[in-house]
Amino acid sequence: MKKVSLVIMASLLLILSACSGGKTEQAASGGSSEPKDLVLALGSEPVSLDPQDATDGISYDATELIYDKLVTFDKDMKLVPQLAKEWTTSDDGKKMTFKLQQGAKFQDGTPVNAEAVKASFERILNKDNKLARYSLFAEFVDKVAADSEYQVSFDLKFPYAPALSTFAHPSGAIVSIKGVQDKGKNFNKQPVGSGPYQLKDWVSGDKLVLVPNNEYWGEKPKLKSITIKPIKENAARALMLETGEADVIAPVPATDIERLKGNDKVNVTVYPSNRNLYIGMNTQKAPFQDVKVRQALNYAVDKDTIVKKILLGQAQVSQAAISELTWGYSPAGAYPYDPEKAKKLLAEAGVQPGTTIKLWTPEGRYLMDRQIAEFVQANLEAIGFKVEFRKWEWGAYTQAYRDPKSGFDLFLVSWAVPSNDADAGLRPLFQTKGANNYTLLSDPKIDELLDKGMKTVNADERKKIYADALKNIKEQAPWIFLMEMKQPVGVRKNVEGVVSLNTELVDLRHAVKK
Known part of the structure; x- marks a missing residue:
């Protein structure tokens, strides 16, 4: 018995030694399963970690890790549950009901229940809070109700086709009201x-x-x-x-x-990306009140060369004000490169050679953004403008180009569509009252079409409406339409x-x- 015990003990020691040696080798080789630190380097930093008040993609890179939403998009852009485990829409399309996961908590320990979801959305729906994403939800949500501890419902002002995808927008994140108050x-x-x-x-x-x-x-x-x-x-x-x-x-x-x-x-x-890069124009400031001037700038810019020589094919020339990946897209057609036509339109508009205009750009926020802006500067100088060029730090830039009093003429920026629907791709930017209408465009026909598109449920009808809207936006040319990014x-x-x-x-x- 003693000999057997000694053999067993010796065997166990060998096994333990082997296991120990294996662990040592694993640690030495860096194969440990211990979580590690990761560094993400981006072209700029977030502007705000309040998802209801953020409008830039870099901020969303962070907020999407910090917050949850009712629903979200998976890697294939399919809508999937997050805090909501299931949902229904009423027959008339004017009420959406969500059943919530149980047991979720905010990082301050308070529960994520129907009352918390209600309070979060009431915060963004309160105009007095002056949150940047107020109109994204206020346009279609009438009121929010906590039906039970884990069921919340939304009464809509009208049947809104992209409602669910809008709840998946990063600004649909559920915030802790206790955190907001504290x-x-x-x-x-x-x-x-x-x-x-x-x-x-x-x-x-x-x-x-x-x-x-x-x-x-x-x-x-x-x-x-x-x-x-x-x-x-x-x-x-x-x-x-x-x-x-x-x-x-x-x-x-x-x-x-x-x-x-x-x-x-x-x-x-x-x-692939549904982000459109463009140069916005202050349409309320001379000489850009004149649509001929705005169209001239579009003819003046050699977009094909930007794609081929600066971006080395990592983009494609925009054929509309939204990307082809965005639901509701149809091609309106690009302005061809025609500097002589640009000069002719400027002459018809009475713009004198040597007129000074200001072109602003960030650096590092978008793929080759400064280099693109410098190329556009050269194109515009080739048709007779004197272009004052300015690079900005991203945080300061996001404030400057949104303020008409800051004195901009032209500003390079982009627009992605986190809800992946034409409504969010167009209405905020081109409707007169749009929250992100930084060009100050005001066109009754475009206003009418975008309002109609928002309130139409039939998919085929909506696509026709947005096709008309995209043609009108191209004609009005509040942007120099550049490219769809990758x-x-x-x-x-x-x-x-x-x-x-x-x-x-x-x-x-x-x-x-x-």
């Missing part, structure tokens, strides 16, 4: 949601650090932390990916895509689960670093 005006810097990650630290201009919400009700986070770093210089962002200083970068500079694809430690994926994302090969949606959201919810 943080006050600082809520945009100190957010409280119910998502898988929560804010640890934000040093403006340097980094934003998110850590796991250990009480998350859904799939647990797989990273120790996510650090978002604003790196506007294209070369610096690409170098960070190569050296491993960054695990994920977006966008990958067009000039580095092919080179990085040859790096055996990096994956580069070029995702989203090149670089990821280190030891990172998995990173995707970019059509809306250019870099989704890290399921990311894991090995």
Whole structure:
């Protein structure tokens, strides 16, 4: 018996030694399953972490990790449940009812129930709060009711075809009202949601650090932390990916895509995008009140060369004011490059050669944005303008181009459609009262069409309405219509689960670093 015991003990020691050695080798080789830190380098930093008051995609890259919504889009842009496990719409299309997941909590410990959802939407629906996304929901939501602890319903002002996809918009995120009350005006810097990650630290201009919400009700986070770093210089962002200083970068500079694809430690994926890049014009300021001038600028810009030479094919010339990936799209046709026609229209409008105009751009926010703006500057100078060029830091820029009193003439910016529907792609930008109508366009025909499109349920009828609207918008030319962007994302090969949606959201919810 003693000999048998000794043999068993010796065998156990060998097994334990082998297991210990295996663990040591695993740790030495970096194969530990312990969550790791991930660095995401973007062209700029978030403007606001209050999803109901944010309007830029970089902010949404962060808020989509901090908050949950009733429903969301998966990687294929299909609507899937999030806080709502199921929903129904009344026969008349004027009431939507959502049954909620049970057990979800905000990061401050308060429950996510029907009353919390009601309070969150009543916050954005309150015009006095002056939230940037007020009109997105106020246009179609009449009132919200908590039917029971885990059932919430929305009475709609009219049957609204894209209602469900609008609830999936990043601004449909459910915020903690306790957090709003506790943080006050600082809520945009100190957010409280119910998502898988929560804010640890934000040093403006340097980094934003998110850590796991250990009480998350859904799939647990797989990273120790996510650090978002604003790196506007294209070369610096690409170098960070190569050296491993960054695990994920977006966008990958067009000039580095092919080179990085040859790096055996990096994956580069070029995702489709419903983002349109454009140059807006102040249509209430001379000489841009004249539609001939606005059309002249469209003829003056060589968009094909921008796509081929600057973006190296990582975009396509816009054929309408929304992307072909957006529901309701139909091609209105691009303005061809015709500088002589541009000069003729300017002469007809009485614009004198040497007229000074201002062109503003961010740098690093969009793929090759400064370089595109400089090319447009040269095109406009070639038809007789004197163009004053100015680069802006993204945060300050988002305030400047939204304020007509700031003195802009032309501003380079873009518009993605997080709900993936033409209503959200057009109404905020081109309706006279649109919340994001930074060009100050006012056209009764366009107003009528966009209002009709919002209130029409039949899909075929809606498509015809938006086809007419897109033709009218092209004719009025409040933008220099440039291109539909693509989203090149670089990821280190030891990172998995990173995707970019059509809306250019870099989704890290399921990311894991090995």
